[in-house]
Amino acid sequence: MGTIKLARRGQVLEATLEHPGKANAIDRAMLAKLDELVERVQADSGIRVLVLRGTPGGSFSAGADVRDWAPLSPEEFGRDWIAQGNRIFRRFEQLRCPTVAxxxxxxxxxxxxLALCADLRLASEPARFRFPETGIGAIPGWEGGPRLARIAGRGRALEAVLTGRELDAATALQWGLVNAVHPAERFAAALAALVEQLCAVSPRAAALAKQAIVGEHESESFHARAGREIKASADAETGLRAFFDKRPARF
Structure with a gap:
């Protein structure tokens, strides 16, 4: 049975996928932990950034645990695995704070x-990406195909899903699947620098800007409403004062 270990470092919460011996394959216990993680982040406004990772220097996740879902009936599979997983994944995708895989x-x-639900994806050079599902008579049921299509385009998403092609980190960067690739020996420093950048911005502005991009809403009315909200906030006052004083804002 797998789990997700949490470590809080100041304004950053790090969540590590752990399923020893299974390359962090996601089972039902891990889905439940992911749901709990979402609740914790939503309840704690002091968390400015969430980092989701796998084994340091090793696998992020080999996929969904086939031995966990294979015994399910078609009805159980659709309801308890696919629908429930998608509910949790969507909640993770729409978290108020920036998330980094x-x-x-x-x-x-x-x-x-799951990685495609994060706002940003940072890869080390040994990283590899693949949708193997159609090769075993399954599909990427947690909406990975549509998410990849929005990021990389329909043709590339279809290629990845229908052929099961494995992508190296350089190709993933070319496709836009990841935001940056770093040598393994510099990965930790690059991740720390990115997290520091994300912690430096206005948390309220970040939440509204993310909602504008990720959320489901009528764009024109949302942007007007969000603009009024952020303009009336203490963050806007802090940012404008710093701008006119010609110094960095501290939120």
Whole structure:
């Protein structure tokens, strides 16, 4: 049975996928932990950034745990695995704070689907990406195909899903699947620098800007409403004062 270990470092919460012996394959216990993680972040406004990672220097996740879902009936599979998983994944995708998937090794199947729910994906050079599902008579059921299509385009998403092609980190960067690739020996420093950048911005502005991009809403009315809200906030006052004083804002 897998789990997700949490470590709080100041304004940053690090969540590590752990399923020893299974390359962090996602099972039902881990889905439940992911749901609990979402609740914790939503309840704690002091968390400014969430980092999701796998084994340091190793696998992010080999995918969904086939031995966990294979015995399910079609009805149970659709209801308890696919629908429930998608509910949790959507909640994770729409978290108010920035989320970063730190990927250092295999990121396959359901693990890739989870990584695609993060706002940003940082990869080390050994990272690999693949949707193997159609090769075993399954599909990426946690909406990984549509998410990849929005990021990389329909043709590339279809290629990845229908052929099961494995992508190296350089190709993933070319496709836009990841935001940056770093040598393994510089990965930790690059991740720390990115997290520091994300912690430096206005948390309220970040939440509204993310909602504008990720959320489902009528864009024109949302942007007007969000603009009024942020303009009336203490963050806007802090940012404008710093701008006119010609110094960095501290939120």
């Amino acid at each position: 730190a990927i250092e090794g295999a990121c396959f199947g359901g693990g890739l689907e």
